Each structure stands twice: as C-alpha cells, then as structure tokens.
Amino acid sequence: MSGGAANGGVLRVGNCSGFYGDRFSAVREMLTGGPLDVLTGDYLAELTMLVLGRDRLKDPSLGYAKTFLRQMEDTLGLAHARGVRVVANAGGLDPAGLAGALRDLAGRLGVPVRVAHVEGDRLPLPAGALTANAYLGGAGIAACLDAGADVVVTGRVTDAALVTGPAAARFGWAPGDHDPLAGAVVAGHVLECGTQATGGNHPFFRRYDVRRPGFPVAELHPDGSAVITKHPGTGGAVDVATVTAQLLYETSGARYAGPDVTARLDTVRLTQEGPDRVRIDGVRGEAPPPALKAGITRLGGWRNEVVFVLTGLDVDAKARLVEEQVEDGFARAGTRPADVRWELARTDRADAATEETASALLRLVVRDPDPEAVGRAVTGAAVELALGSYPGFHVTAPPGRGAPYGVFEAVYVEPGTVTHTAVLPDGRRVPVPHPAATRPLAPVPEPPLPPPLPPGPTRRAPLGLVAGARSGDKGGDANVGVWAETDEAWRWLAHTLTADRLRDLLPETRPLPVARHVLPRLRALNFTVAGLLGEGAAARARFDPQAKALGEWLRARHLDIPEVLL
Template identity: 30%
Template sequence: MGAAKADRWSERGTRPVRVANCSGYKADPGYNMRMQAELGDVDFITGDYLAEVNIAENAEAMAAGNHPGWEATAWDGIEQTIDILNEKRIKVVVNGGAQNPRGLAEKVLELVKSRGYSLKVAYVEGDNLLPKINQLVEEGLPAHLDSGNADVNLPKNSLAVLDKSKPIVAANAYLGAREIVKGLELGADIVIAGRVADASPVIGAAQYWHGWSATSYDELAGALVAGHLIECSAYVTGANFSGFHEYDLDNFYEMPFGIAEIAKDGSVVATKHDNTKGMVTVDTVQNQFLYELQGNVYLNSDVKAYIENVKIEEVGKDRVRLSGIRGAPPPPTTKLGIFYRGGFHNEILVNATGYSTAEKWDLYERIMRNGLRKQGTIDDFDLLEFQILGVPQPNPRSQQKSTTYMRIFAEAAREETLYSLVKTMGENSMQHFSAGFHCSLDMRTAVPRPYLAFYPALFEQDRLETAVNVLDNATGKAERYETGHPPKYDALEKRLNYNTDAPAAVSSFGPTQSVRLGDIALGRSGDKGPNVNFGVYMYKPRVTSESTDQDAWNWFRSFMSRERMQELLDEDWRDEYFIERVEFPRIGAVHFVIYGILGRGVSSSARLDALGKGFADYIRDKVIEVPEKFLVALRRNGESKM
C-alpha cells in the first residue's frame, strides 16, 4: 500500500478500506495493536476482546469492586499505540470496554489530553441489560437461542436460570454497528464498545468508509464475513490451521494478525502485513470461514448474510479474495447472553497404568459411586461424569506411554455435595485397584469452585435502548446520541438441514483404501453455546481437471452425510443430540452443527474440550474408506512439506 498518509481520510470511499484486527480474546497482548499500526498502512484497527465467559466474569468482579469492568489488554494496546494512531490518523474500534465502556473511554481521553492530541473518543451504550433482566425474566424468560428448531433438545438444566437461588450476574445483548458508525460520523477517532458482536467493529469501519446505508445489505453482508475472518487473532494467518503440518513449523509462532481489505461492493481480500511470518492462503482463509458458523446463514444485528455460494480464490501472495455473499435485512432479534451462578463444580484426576486398565476404571467408578450412595449424596449432583482419557500403548516403551487417566467431573448446587466426592476418594485411597493407582499430588481442582452458567437467549432489537456518547476533549463530558433500530427486519427462517441431492453410490467410485479423514481433508470446529460446529473439505487435487474435481466433490458430499457424522461420533453420540448439515459447493465444503454436545456450554460444560476446538481433528483422525483414484490426485498427509 506504500507509506502511511496523514490525509488518508481524503481517500475515503475511493478505494477499499484496510482494516487490521489486533485481538480475538482478552489474552492477546496490547503490542498486537501497536504492531498492526507500525508494520504497514491501515485505515482502521479493530479488536474483539470478549468471549462469553470473560464478560460475565468482569461483571461479577466489577460488582464486587475488584475489577474496572473493561479489559486491561485493550487499554494496554491503546496506550502503546496512541502516538502512532495520532501520527498516521488511524481510527480504532474495539469492544474492550466490556462491562464499562465509559470507564475505558474516559481513561483513553485522559491519555489523549496528556499527549496534547486532538483525537476524539466515543463509547457505545445499550448492550448491558443487567439492571432490567430480573424484571424481563419475570415477565417471561426470553426464548432460548435454539428454541426455534423443534428437533433440538435444549441442554439439561437450561431452565435453571429461573432458580432465584442462582442470581443472574450478567445480561448483555449483542449489538451491531449502528452506534459505531454514528460515532465515526460524529468525528470519533477511537470508539470503545461493550458487547457488540465480534464482527461489528469491522462492519462499522467499512460502512462508515464507504458511506453505505443501513439497507446496503449485500455490502454489509460482505463486511460481516470480513469481520468473521479477521476477528480471531491469527486464525486467518495460520493459527488453529489444520494443515500446519505440511509447512515449516517455524511459520506458526510470532504470527501477525489478519487484515481485511473491503471494497465498495462488499467483496473482501484477506491479507497480512508484508515481511511477517504466518501465511494467508486459500486453505487458511477457508478454515477460518468455516469456523463457528451455524449453517448457511450468518446472522448479525445489522444484516443477514447468505453464504452458501461463497467463492474463495488466491489473487496474490498472501492475498485471498472472498465474493458471492448475499445480504438481506437482519432478524428482529439479537443474541442475549445471560449468565447466572450455576452452583459449584470440581474435578478429580486419577491415573492407572498398564495391564487390565479397562477393568481398573470399571472398578474405580463402582467404588466411587458406592461411597457416594453410602453418604446419601449420589442423587444430589447436577452432573457427575467418569471420563476415561487415553489408551495405554501396546508393549509400552515408557511408563507414561502406559498410563491413562480418569477425569471425574461434577457439578452441584452445594459445595458439601462436591466435598462428599473428595471424602469418598480419601476413604478409599488405600482400597484401590491393583498396582497402577496414583493421582496428582496437586489436588486444587478437587476443591469445589463456583461457576457461571450460560443461557443464550433471543431478544427483540426494538426493545434495546442504544446510543453513542462522544466525550468533549476540554470538559470530558459526554454528549449522548440515540441510534435507534434497523429500518427493516427479515424474519428468522428455519435453518436448512439436508443431505446432498441425489447422492452417488459410494461404491460407484471404484476400489478404496483405508486412510484417515485428515489425510484427504482439512477442517475447523468451534463452539456455539451448547453446540459444536464442524466444517470440512477435501484437499485440492494436485493434478486437477474438471471431471476429477466434480467426481471428488460428488463422492465427498455423498459420503459426508448426517448419518456418517453420527457414525463417526461413535461412543460420543447421544440420542438427545441433533445434527444439521449444509453444503458450500463453490468451495467443496460440508458443514455440520451438532446440537447439545457441549451441555450448557462455556464454563459449565463437562467436556474436556469445552470450546469444541479439538473436535475437528478428532473427527479427522477417524479411518475411512477413500476411492483410490482420488488418493492419486490429492495431496496426502505426510508426503512432503511445502
């Protein structure tokens, strides 16, 4: 892009806007913002600092007087970068204000004034519904996010949010970009938001730059997908990339974060700063595109994006273009994250070594359950699971390779119930199975700890009272501007769910070989509340032709059916789960949502992989039968590094 220009804003709307993201979670250090400003020319820096759990933890700690409410890494980034922002005239939009965007905005203004700069600071309000939530719940609990699908069983204990002994500690609606755009129109250089949706800062930047209206749905939908691509730290530049093993591993640390160039028509080029590590390829972009989707429609408070016809193509080194996104008016509701004190949980880790391990775990579970029955607490647990992790290596070469462990995970309303689990373990510590019983000397995880439970709800956008506040540089006073609601809504439709039309007989593709799914396919998975999403697609053929491509796609989409997904889940499948499936034909991908597999999700999930990020490579490790003719044409795992 060339040298940075102080007059960049005179170019507004005449070229694609260049938006660099600096955070995907509160743990991303502040220097990422500084690097995005230092290493090249950008117009905006955006940051997403909020996962569902940390905004709730902030609320609880802030109420106790132990936290400012905003994320320290957001402040650190602005503090490190303020001089460059002023010099290069780069605007910043972040949701790091969390539960206290005003507090962070006022702190940033103090910094601006101490430097003698004229930068204008604004903050967004209206997402925090905690002051009203108890009344709202008494009027009628807002509908669960997945309640519109009659085939989905809501997670166990979902209605525990109604239990008045479990107080609600946070209730934040996911806002769109309207307040951000208004703040920028009023001259703000730095906009601090709370719980806006992850992609909303990017949408706001692009909408302001190009002057789109609130009904420029195709363009807004493109910006929504752009935000989805870059909002997760380095996920689009090589982090969390399932094909990493084919490259030099030194590419995959100290990676830069992503940049989106968003054109006036809403098309997007994903890229990164030059001369940095990592990579932006069709595969890294396609992996991130498939991350944390919920079908073929991507919802936001500003726009509904239809993404089934997305096209992803390389247009230069570390430059990948996305097009084919279609937009429509947003739904009348937005997501409302409600957190409440769920009770207490703990976990105990016990090891076993070697011979007869399966029988050892069977015996130990019987010992523990018998002890809990004797104490009269066995029925007092909200959740009690005995999870076996690992398989002993045959003819092991070391004791560690012969050792597996049992994870006993429990939740209950009362600490005393969980302490009965610890007591039972202690009483039977010398009545264990044959040689091999041992546990960690650090038993801190066995001590009951309070946890926050999550209820994802739907909330009517027209009931939100949103505004942007612009701080006066001289007095620090805020001038409030109400932002209203979207001009038009499009009702939520039932999500598509289908196996492929006219599936080909798998046997029609000739002889097969047994290989792991990951040998022929890449994928990405993540959490959506109580659900896991999983997108998967075949490696691109090494020697390609239209007939090879079409045959491979016909086999793959026919093979990767809902029934196949259930079969691949094997012992992890439960009858209360539900599978949705859609296809993305232009990128050769199949996408699944497995409803209910994460329980209530976030901090109350019993799964070791509570965020679902390991799910993709678990499924990719399954052995399947693949037609030999495709193995000849496809890149194969482990053949060579590139």
Template identity: 30%
Template sequence: MKEHRLERVRGTRPVRIANVAGGQMEPAWQMRKQATLGDIDFITGDWLAENNIPQEATALEAGTGEGFKKNAWEGLQLSMDVIAEKGIKVVIDAGALGPGNMARRCQELIDEKGYDLNVAYVSGDNITHRVRDSLNDAGKLPRSWEDMSGKNHEDAKFTAKEVLAATAYIGARAIVKGLENGADIVICGRVADASPVIGAAWWWYGWSDKDYDRLAGAFLAGHIIECSAYASGSNFSGFNRYPLETFIDSGFPIAEIENDGTCVITKHEGTGGFVTEETIKCQLLYEIQGNVYLNSDVKALLDDAEIKEVGKDRVKLSGIKGRPPPPTTKLAIFFKGGFESQNLANFAGYSNNRKHHLYEIQIRRHLKEMGLADAFDILEFQNIGNARTDPRSMFESTTYSRIFAQAKTAEPLSALKLLLADNTQQKPSGLHWAQDMRTADPKTFYVYYPCIMPQDEIEEAVHLLDKGGKTKQSISVTRPPAYEDFGQRESYDTAKATPLESFGETVSMPLGNIVIGRSGDKGPNVNMGLFTDRPEIWEWLRNFLTLDRMKKLVGRDWKPEFKIERVEFPGIYAVHFVIYGILGRGVSSSTLLDNRGKGFTDYIRAKHVDVPKKFLQWAWEEKDEVGEDF
C-alpha cells in the same frame, strides 16, 4: 490535519482494517505490532466471549475490576502514540460491562499526553437490570423473549439474585454514528464479533443501512479476521504439510474491503504464518450455523461464497449476498450455577479400563453410604485416553481419570475430595496422582443461558467524551429500517446422491488425509466444516458425508437427544454441520475437556474411512514425527 488527511482518502481506495485480538487472552503488544508494521486505517479487536463477561461482572461487583478487559486497555496504552501519529481509527469489542469506564481511561491518557484524539463508547447491550427486574416483578423473563431453541421461558431455572450479567448482541449502527461525529476511538461492550469491521467499512464508504450486499461482505470480512491469527496460520488443521517453523508466530490478519463489499485478506509483510485459500476457507466455516449467517444489521447468505488467491498472502472473498436482518438478536444471560471440581488421577498400563471401572464403583458406593449419592447436579467419571498396546514408554501406558462434579453448594465437592483421600490405600493397581490437587477444590461456576429478544427493544446509543472524561454528546441510534424473518434453517443431504460404489475400489485411511476443516462452539452446539481442494474428491465427499454418516463418525459421543444439521458450499467444496447440544450447557459449564469444540474437526479427521483408491494421488500423509531443532 489528521482528520483532513483521512477525509481526503476516505472511500477512494479499499479500507485497511487490522485485527489485533480474537479472545480474552490476547496480549497488548499485538496491537502495537499491527499499528507499526505497515499502513492501516483501522484497528479492530474482540476480547469478549461467553465465558468472560460474567467474570468481568463478578470482578466489577467485588470492586476488583472496572468491567472491561485489562489487556485491551494495556494495548491502547502501549499503542496510543502510534494511533495518534498515524491517524488510525480504533473500534474494539472489549468494554464488556464497563465500556464507559474504559473510554474515560482513554480520555485521561489523551488529556495527559495531549493527543488529538476523540473517544466514544457504545451502550445498549447491557440489559442486566431489565432481566433482574423482570424476574423480580413477574417471576419470569419477558414474553417476547425465547431461548435459542424456540421454547418459552416458563422453565428458566434462575432467580434475579443469581443473574450475573445479561448482554444483547448489537450491531454496528452506534459505531457508525460515533465515527460520523468525529470519534477516533470507539469502545464497545457486547457488539457482535464482526460489528467493529462492519462499522469501519460502513463509515468509510458512507453506505446506506439498506446496502445489504455490501454490509454482508463486510460482515464476512469481519468474521474472517475477528479470531486474529486463525485466518493466517494459527489453528490450521493442514499444518502437518508444512515446516513447523511456519506457525511459531503467525502474523495477525488485515482485511482490505472494497466499496462493493468484497475483500482481500492479507497480513503485514515479513510476519509469520500465511494467508492462503485454505486458511480463509477454514475461518469462513468456523462458528457459523449453516448457510445463513445472522447479524443485527444484515443477514449474510453464504451459498455462493468464492475464495481465490490473488497474490502471496492475499486471498479474495466474494459472492456473499445480503438480506435484511432478522427482527431478533441474541441475548446472553449468565447466572450463578453453584460449585464445581475436577479430581484427576493417572492409571498405568495393564487392564486399564477395568481399573477405571473399579475406581468408579468404589467412589459411588462410598458416596451412597455417606448419603451423598444424590447430592450432585453432575457427577461424571471420565476415562481419558487409551493405553498403547506394548508401550515403549511409561507415558504411552498412562491414561487419566477425570471426575467432574457440580453441585449447588460446595459441601458435596469437599466431601468428595476427602473421600478420595481416605480411599488412597484402597485404590486400584497402578493409580497415581500429580502433585497439584487444586482442581479438586470447589470453585464457583456460572451458566450461560442463550436467548433471542426483539431488536426493537434495544436502546442503542453512542456517547462522545470531552476533556476530563465528561460526556459532551449522547446520540440515540435508530433501529434497522427493515426486518426479515429467518424461518427454518436448511438441512439436507446431497440431492440425487451418487452411489459410493461408483467411485471404485477403496482403501482405509484417516479422513484427514484428503480433507481439512475447522470447528468451534456456538453456546451448547458444535459447528464443523470440512472441505477438499479437488473437484474430483468433492463429488465423493458430498455423497459420503451424509447426516447419518456424521452421526456414526461422532461415535460413542453421540446421544439421541442431539440434533444435527447439514448444508453444502459447492463454491469452496465444503460440507458444513451443526450438532446441537453436544457441549451440554456450553463453554462456561460444559463437562467436556474440549468445551469449545476446537478439537472436534481433528477428531473426525482422525477416523479411518473407506476412500476411493483413485484419490491416493492427492492424499496427504498423516505426519506425526518430531525432531526439528528449536
């Protein structure tokens, strides 16, 4: 009866897709919450990222894990009864290197409880063996692969033994095929973040793989909801204009996708947070790279995106156009990088910067005397924070020193920790430590090496399970029917720029008083979008935020080796930037505190700039007071 009931309504109304996870730490109960609080057709979730696949690989190799995300499995255990009762379909990106193992766990539970559910898993993304074989046989990666900057791999600095995992980002084709053959639950390894949503809508309406506008619309719907509460109040840079109570427990989003690919983003009634034009604009601008967004099934053109509120907690996204996908897809290779440590110390008050400088001179001098000056791949002395002039409390007077170190072996890091202990009584004035020194112990780290590889080299398939967990059917998936080369990314300043003087007299204030936005990571790069809600401010903003201006706003963090790109989205009054290389080697081994670029937008928004006085009527106040009762 379940299948007949679903088939009767399939395609006759918008498909309701509820996201339950946007990162590896999402708790199991969020899945049950989305399943029980209202009517939905699909559950989707993404637990995978560039920093946790090698973690799963290490656990799998050590025998301490099964290759998949345990909290995703816990969510299925907690929610399976509701999924079965309501006939909800599930497509999740949580299988990592063990999607088959996770699918068999699901089948065991279904068999035990007698649920009328069919399970499938997707394969083809895990090409670790191909990477290792190529390095063993030829000493290099295949000629058809390139790194993300377009260079060849002659200088790839890792061996087959060092490779932990290699996963290609695949699309929704296997998901669709699994659903077409009766799967109720589809477990994916490393499909692209939005692919579960694309697959759900594609199957629901029976689209062709050449329905590029529709696929592109579903792609952006998936992009909007795949980071869970980021679309409904979490990580919202405009939060200071609302009561803090609003954001304590934001409900997770739901995408209602129409047959034409347009969608409405909403959430279950009565949950916290909110869905507004601003929250959806923030998420649209998050972790994209310019005005063309790539997926294995479609290329989405974002230039004409429109975002309009159509009801309370209901925002419509339209104007997304599609083109054939590129002939290549992203490949993430992870290899053992060695060992790293963080030695943390606090400095109080007076003459603060000079103390930090003395501390660095002392340690580097002693390392040189010990013959360890060149023993580190990375050794950075970071002065975090600024001591307040005329402080009102000890905390306001305190900054901290972060010595970030990486080396091929653990010995130099252990020697550094011992040296710092030996130097205790020779420390600069005002230095003090926290009690927990575990960050100073060497720990292994891995390096993320981003590549692109031809889509036609992917061997994608879906596997449907029978009772007992045996595979009853494996279906190979064809490649996309057409490709379109991506070409060069656009980057430009405003054409026919208006002189800033023409906007009248100015006043200095934080840029964040008139714009909000969002930023995030794409490997070693940071992306950031800033926007206004006023057409009057938009004309100034697009002329003010030039490529050169952004370099200046980055300040002392800018380095000559970085590259920057800029595009505009006039339909949502937004300017978008990508800064290449600012995260170093990326999340897994970045030396930065903000190694995912999440705080970059608010850093830029805190900069004081000259804003036309006539905009003061629309400016917000930078609220920083506390005192609400909790």
C-alpha cells in the same frame, strides 16, 4: 470518516486480538508492520462475559478488558501519529468506564485523541443472571467515527460489527445496502479470530510457518468486496484454505444472521489473488432478522475434578475399582453431588518405554449447587483411597474445594427493548435506530449436489487425508465445518458425509440432533450438533468444552476413501 482516501478508496482494517488474552504485542506489531486505516480488537467471547461479570461481583469498578487499556498505554501515541483509528469491544460490561479511563490515559500521555463509546447492549437482569447483553450491530460505531472519534470502544456487539461499522462510515452505506454490508460481515468474520485466518489452528498446519503467525488485514472496497491479507514479513499465510477454515468457524447454515444484515454464506466466492492475498466477493445480503440475539450468563453451581492415573496392567479393572470406592464414599458421607461423570482416557500403550505412556487417565467431574457437595465430600472420597485402592494409586493433582462454574444461554429480544446509543467524543448521546426492514430467518433448501464419483477401488484411511475441518461452540451446540480442496474430493465428500455418517463417525453425537448445511461454492459442509456441550463452555461439562478439537477427531476417523483421491 476520511481514512482510506490515500489508497484509492480502499479501507484497510486490521485485527490485533481474537480473544481476551491474545498476544499482547499484537497492537504494536500491527501499527508498525504496514499501513492501516482502522485497527480492531475482539476481546469478548461468551465465556468472557461471565469472567467480567464475576470481576464486577468482586469490584464494581471492573467490567472491561484491562489488557486493552495497558496495550493503549504502550501504543496510543503511535496510533495517533500514524492516523490509525482503533475500534474494540474491550468495554465489555462497562464501555463508559473504559472510555473514561482512555481519556485519562490520553491526558497523562499528552495524546490529543477523541474517544467515543457505544452502549445500550445491557438488558435488565433476569432472576439469577449475572450478565444479560444484546448483540448490537455496527451502526453505533459508524456514528462515533462519523463524529470524528479516534478510538471507539463498545460493549457487546457482534464480532463482525467491528468491521461493518468502520466500513459503513467510510463508504456511506445505508441500512438497506444489504449486499455491501454482507460482504463486510464476511470480512469481519474472517478477521475476528485473529491468527486463525493466517494459518493458526489450521488442519493443514504443516504447510505453513505458524510458529508466530501474523494477524490478518482486510482491504475493503465500496461494493463490500474485500481482500484478506497480512503485513509483509509476518508469519503464517493467507490462502483459500486458511480463509475457508475461518469462514466455517462457529457458523451453521447458509444464512449468517446479525443485527446489521443476514449474509448469505452460500454466495461467498474466494479467489487466490496472489501470495497472501485472497479476494472475497459475490456476497449477497438480506435484511436482518426481526429479533436481536442476546446472551445471558449465570453462575450454574460448583464444580470439582479429580484425575486418577492408572498405570500398567488391568486398567479397566482398576477404573471399576476406584469408581466403586468413590461412589461408596459418597454413600457413606450421605452427600452425592447432583452430577457425577466418569471418563476413562486410554492414553496407555502396551509394553511402554516410559511410565507416562504406560498410564491411562480416569477423570471424575462433579457438579452441584452446593459447594460442600463438590468440596469436602469429593476430597474425602478421593483422598481416603490413597493407601487402599488400586496398585500405583496417584492423582495428577490433589483435589481442591471446588470452584464455581457458569452457564450461557442465548435468547432473542425485541429491538424495541434495546436502546443502541452512540456516545460521541463531545459527550452527545445519539440513539441509533434499528434497521426498519427485517426478514424472518428460514432454512435454505439444500442445493443440488455435484455428480458422485464413478465407482472404483477404495482404501480404508482417515478422512483428514482428503478433507479439512474446523470446529467450535455456539452456546451448548457444536459446529463442525468440513471442506474439500478439489472438485473431485468435493464430489465424494458431498455424497458421503451425511448427517447419519457423521453420527457413525462421532458416536458421542448419535443421540443428538445433527443438521447438515451444504455450501457448494466453498466445497464445504457445515454441521450443527445440538446440545453436545450441555450448558456451554463455561460449564465445562465435556472433556473439550468448546468443541475446538471435534473437527480433528472427525478427520482422524477412518472410512473407505476412493483411491483416486489418495
């Protein structure tokens, strides 16, 4: 791969998608906004695999991200004219099908691009599974680029593989080059969620113009170091805080494992190099773990939801009444769903000036293997109350028949059961060997903490006045990364926010295992809350099924903060 020679050996990799459904115009914006060597797009989340699996049940010819094909119809000629290679995991469950569609598209448009794809991630389906895919690394992408591909599409690869593949191809890294590969993994993790690296979803969003943030770019160097930036004139910002937030997103301990390498997040060093330029260096890598992570999705059953609106006085009594009435309706029908959950959100205010702000929401969520149990039974139990329940009875929407929900499960498989294959532009199929050297994962001992702040006056205040946070999901577990922006705040945070204190601040986590990981170079703590999300985001068992706002809830909690920090 020869890209990057014109800019002093630097490989410029941009991102144009953080999920299936991201900004459609981002491909064109990234191609026209500034110089690039490679444009990547991440279209696959755990939930997306379930969506694509359900698509294939309806039509076996489906299974890839159709949006990507439409984006290429608009921009394939532009990418070719500018010499930008495109690497995306939009192939989903059918990368060969997407590659064929791209060749047909290129023929219709008269654009002479060479298309390749990576496959081999599909696993034999366990009983009852809808999809089963291993997470592959970037070596197959590198093989396709080395063979001259202009466009490479993949199935399930790690998000960071979209960057490690092009970097390994450009710089000739071998599987044992753990440190540079780890640097590329970190850069790839920063890029993978698009505008989350440029101020999107940021706890300190008021600092930035995030009305339309630009997508990020990584300038990668042969030693694996990188500078995160964005195209000139685009919205948002790139600073240490935006990069820190994305680094902590959906990670856990100091070892960030993948099929290419295990990156040591406790070695990452961030430096503000200039406006909208953050250097990442110092990253150390280790051999990848011996097993490959795989994701299995299933249809878990059927789900329904009703939200009752409770207005004015006696909200708690109204909630008790409707719960008793619905439960009585289940009993009389002889069909109670297997899982019944009630949640009262006190969104009401006393002496409210509008009806909406005088109202609370009582949410009923039911799940069952039988669609009848969540359909007619729930509809009847709720609708029959319309004229005989609490005063002001109404719901946000009429209850429907219910819908299927999915379940995600993470498992680990032997690499020998997976045939990682690069299908080159000329059709040759090249097996991609797994790294020969591996290293079992082990926890990193907690490093020494900085000295605590000296005693002094405190004030009761929200944690978010002195700390940032970002949270997300990994299957049924939630991750919350918390960081301080000054050394003084870090001295206080490191000693104050223990796993037990987190449980106190977030009572929903009290019965669950909570692990704390310390990352001193980032002045950060990363917490993993096991089982908070039940069977995962697709099951939608929780109000915030992907834990996206868990960090903001934590920042809103009050505790005694030293006045010197405030």
